[in-house]
Amino acid sequence: MTKQWKPLTDPQGAAILPFFNLKRKRKYELPHRRTGLIVDIILWLLHTGCQWRNLSPDWPHWQLVYYYFDQWKGDGTFEQINAMLNQMDRQRARREACPFVLYIDSQNIKLHPLIWQDRGFDRHKCINGRKRPLIVDTQGRIWLVGVHAAQQDDGPAAMASVGDLLWRIGERLEKVYGDQVTMAFLLGHYPNGVSILSGPHVPKRLRVLFL
Structure with a gap:
């Protein structure tokens, strides 16, 4: 059974914080202290399979969300996060x-x-x-x-x-x-x-x- 989607917790957001460039000012927050809104929306879309254009009107415009998704996909951010989390989980299981x-x-x-x-x-x-x-x-x-x-x-x-x-x-x-x-x-x-x-x-x- 597929688990219900939940936003990232503060510790989870802090774990991926180093992989994002937070120096440039943005209208919508990225992972910092609290879970980044853009990251949560991307994870929600991945979990539900929703179309980009059908994102909730309460969220940022879908083109803005897709812009960050495309940037992070292109520069390898998601791959780096995945590798880091795999390594952390293996070390927690007392493996190399x-x-x-x-x-x-x-x-x-x-x-x-x-x-x-x-x-x-x-x-x-x-x-x-x-x-x-x-x-x-x-x-x-x-x-x-x-x-x-x-x-x-x-x-x-x-x-x-x-x-x-x-x-x-x-x-x-x-x-x-x-x-x-x-x-x-x-x-x-x-x-x-x-x-x-x-x-x-x-x-x-x-x-x-x-x-």
Whole structure:
């Protein structure tokens, strides 16, 4: 059962405060002492699936809310917050901040008939919509989510997702588990299981393994 939406508490707002630029004056408050109104509206919209233009007239204009949403999405603010919260939750569970093992899989999602962006037809599952690859750790924390048209194969999307994640997690990641389709693509390009990317933050041994 889906839980009822609730605004962020003061401690929750304080936890994400460092990720927002609060120096510039704004008409509507952002996280500071109390929960930011703009952030609460974005979370409410995410929870309910409401259309942007149907936001309550008691709230700021939808274009203003979307402006901040687009800014924070584009500059990686949401991804930074997600990674920080995952690390804090892992440390609270007496684990290392960054995971050693990750799992990758994808979900097919039907779309509203009026949505056209990133839309396609998956002939295997007969789904007209999008595909959403997810990367989670052993306790189910979501580290990365991608979105693309449903007809795109899992393999190329998995390779891009794992590559993006390597720069955020660091050198501790050594194993990525997935289904046969995804791993066959990765192993076909990297048969020796070597690191998918090169650089100082990429582990020397990144193994892709079948479930």
